[in-house]
Amino acid sequence: MPMRLLLVEDNPSLASGLSLALSNKGFSVNHVSRGQQALAAVENDRPDLVILDLGLPDMDGFDVLRKIRQGESELPVLILTARDAIEHRVTGLDLGADDYLCKPFEIEELEARLRVLERRLGTASTSKIESHNISLDTATLEVRQDGKQVDLSRREYTMLKSLLLNAGKVLTRDSLEDKLYSWGEEVASNAIEVHIHHLRKKLGAQLIKTVRGVGYTIEKP
Numbered sequence: 001m002p003m004r005l006l007l008v009e010d011n012p013s014l015a016s017g018l019s020l021a022l023s024n025k026g027f028s029v030n031h032v033s034r035g036q037q038a039l040a041a042v043e044n045d046r047p048d049l050v051i052l053d054l055g056l057p058d059m060d061g062f063d064v065l066r067k068i069r070q071g072e073s074e075l076p077v078l079i080l081t082a083r084d085a086i087e088h089r090v091t092g093l094d095l096g097a098d099d100y101l102c103k104p105f106e107i108e109e110l111e112a113r114l115r116v117l118e119r120r121l122g123t124a125s126t127s128k129i130e131s132h133n134i135s136l137d138t139a140t141l142e143v144r145q146d147g148k149q150v151d152l153s154r155r156e157y158t159m160l161k162s163l164l165l166n167a168g169k170v171l172t173r174d175s176l177e178d179k180l181y182s183w184g185e186e187v188a189s190n191a192i193e194v195h196i197h198h199l200r201k202k203l204g205a206q207l208i209k210t211v212r213g214v215g216y217t218i219e220k221p
């Protein structure tokens with residue numbers, strides 16, 4: 001299941017670059033550019049983690065953090081701040097931010113911090129999922145079948161991971177759509193079937209079973 005990130009960043013090019021890069025890394029990203037939108041999204045969409053820029057057009061990022069902490073004391077928040085603003089880090093950490101990153105930063109650095117927070121959340125208790133003849137590494141996103149590497153798209157990967165983590169249970173088409181697509185994203189009506197078709201081509205027809213009228217499952221090994 002991809003970690004659901006709320007990205008609060010008002011710089012359009014940075015925001016779209018980050019959204020794309022993080023989506024490619026297997027995160028589900030919801031982007032807003034204002035503090036009020038961020039607070040609404042925290043309340044309504046329940047993200048797993050917030051990436052918060054401090055300089056927002058309508059609100060001070062610290063006020064956003066304060067308000068988040070009033071309602072959601074456990075929600076991890078990673079602050080993005082300008083390079084020279086050391087006092088910002090201190091204030092941010094005092095206010096309950098879980099981590100901070102100075103701009104400009106490398107996407108790999110951000111991803112590494114997110115993985116640490118993800119592990120702390122317990123959503124990634126182990127980095128390797130091994131089941132049937134499949135080995136899936138959630139840190140490197142590498143998938144192997146009988147030791148041989150298999151190239152999957154991001155969504156195929158996410159779908160396989162969800163099915164493996166829920167082995168023995170049936171995942172409905174709706175629940176798979178929720179895992180594969182960001183909030184508000186257009187989804188073609190046959191999108192899930194198409195991904196399943198590709199996964200079967202790459203991994204063999206036997207692994208993923210269709211449960212007619214309900215969804216898909218991978219049996220418990």
Ligand code: CA
Nearest residue numbers: 010053055056
């Ligand atoms: Ca800004």
